[in-house]
Amino acid sequence: MNLSLYQPGTSPVHRLHAVWKLAGLFAAGIAVLLTESPLLLAIGLASVLACFMLARLPLGAVLRQALPLFAVLAVFFAAHAIFTSPELGTILVLRFATIIGCGLLLTLTTKVSDMMAVLERALRPLALFGINPAKISLVFALTIRFIPVLADTWMSVRAAQQARGLGGNPLALLVPVTIQTLRRADQIAEAIEARGVEL
Amino acid sequence: MISLEQVNATVPGRTVLKDVTLTLRERRIAVIGANGSGKSTFARLLNGLVRPSSGRVTVDGVDTAKDAKAVRRLVGFLFQDPDNQIVMPLVEEDLRFSLKALKLDRPEEDAAIERILSRFALGHLREQPSHNLSGGEKQLLALANILLRAPRYLVLDEPTTLLDLRNRRRVMEAIDALPETVICVTHDLEIAAGYERVLLLEDGRVLDDGPAEAVIARYRSMAE
Incomplete structure (x- = not known):
């Protein structure tokens, strides 16, 4: 069992400063909540997947984390398809997949110490x-x-x-x-x- | 030089060390004794983790009760269970954590980490999760963390107790090669036998103090 999911690498995503990655996660979170267009959400998810390709992460490491989430999203979609509408299910699944994908990309390409440094800076006013x-x-x-x-x-x-x-x-x-x-x-x-x- | 002058140390309800007066100058000193004899408290006194309830402990003239920060720069401490001293999830991050107090810039930190990893042949583990290392590798990482701060003295509290034979040998070879003064608390009489001076603790007092052979013989006779 290992909660540090970081996968060593030298890709542009790895090299990007943690503060930009965290800002990207925050911005993506707001953006997916502001839109209800399946097309825009699909473009957002495709962009996240492109970032995964750019990060050149080992497929096994990504799937190990992503597969259980896929299963949850599939149940989520099925529930909406039955009880509300497949369109709403699609929107919600695209939203969650995008935001979870961003979070996963962040943890797979960023060391805990780098996140600590950002957190420490962000919390400095609390001093x-x-x-x-x-x-x-x-x-x-x-x-x-x-x-x-x-x-x-x-x-x-x-x-x-x-x-x-x-x-x-x-x-x-x-x-x-x-x-x-x-x-x-x-x-x-x-x-x-x-x-x-x-x- | 580390010196203890009429030192008593207490934990709630009992006195763990009683009237200990010693001067530690030798490069290799072992501390042996039965469980509960005060060995670990003795070790903790040397870098200010435990303060004497009376008496004085000084390291190169610095009083451990007055300037614990300076004393910790002089005296590194290696614990029995490396899992308790490795704080960060990755090996490199843990080494960087040790350097935090030194306030070096990033290239200096990188160079120090590179040097220590190659010294202990741990370079291949640099980006590995510390939790996944073997017991010996964890103990070497803990030792590397201490040496990054360049202490003059190393206090080791049963550093090989939790290790298998191969890892024990690996850690002891690394410790034996250190130029720093080593004070090692141990139940392993084989380790103590190779040291210049051995202290035998019994019920909080120094019962014997001298060359390894004589002190170990006395300790063995007590167990019979």
């Missing part, structure tokens, strides 16, 4: 209210980094409890996972401190 933008962007990075670690903890505790015949007991799972997670949080804070990183 006036005593909020530290560096801390917020670090929380964002730590979340991405440690969800797989916590998933490993969850699975190893579950295996241990199953071995004891307590696999179906939620408390037997939650208590040790919570304790281990809190202990790990302390150790991570200590390690960040030891690395001399000041926030």
Whole structure:
């Protein structure tokens, strides 16, 4: 399990500064909400697909992320086709596909640290209210980094409890996972401190 | 030189280290002892992660209780579980995170990262997710992170405990090759045997202090 979806590369999309990519995602989000023309939405989606080609991403990595989303969109379209109209279903699916495609392209071609830097800059005005933008962007990075670690903890505790015949007991799972997670949080804070990183 | 003068350290409810006075000058010092003897607290005192409840710890004359920031520049700390010290999702990003406090410009950061990756033969992992590295690679990455800040002293808290034999050898070879002063807390007596000076801790006190052979022999006799 890996939440950092970044795929290394040197394409123009990879090289584009994260701030432009995030701005593009924001603009695309607004644009798809402002139009109801299937033609314009289809052009938007085609543009996103062209950007994917330009990014020269490994097809497997893209499909691994996109296929589950396709399935959701297919269900979405079918529901609209049955209960409202196929036209509305088409518009909504084109909207979601475009915006999800933009988000996927962003995460596949942008390092977390680059997004952190943009986030930190964008949040700088909050410093006036005593909020530290560096801390917020670090929380964002730590979340991405440690969800797989916590998933490993969850699975190893579950295996241990199953071995004891307590696999179906939620408390037997939650208590040790919570304790281990809190202990790990302390150790991570200590390690960040030891690395001399000041926030 | 690191010195401890009549140091006591407490955690809520008990004193973990009692009246420890030492001067650490040797290039390789091992700290051994049973679980709960105070080894990890001792290690944490050396870079200011734990402050003495009484007494004084100084690193090259800098008091750990007064200027922890300066002390952390002098003393790098390697933890037992590398998963807790790697913060960023990609190897390169994690190394860059360590350099943040040094406020270098981008080309200088790139050069430092390049040098450290080639020093530990980790260049091929530069853009890999840190979560997917082997235990040994993670520990080497954690060590690389510390060395990026060019500390004079390295404190290692059981750096090989979670590693398999091959990764243990790989990490220890890297540590042995370091020119910096190393203070290694370990249960691995094979590692301690190769060090110039060994401290044996028991119930928060330094029970023995001297050449590896004699101190390890005493420790073994205590376990019998």
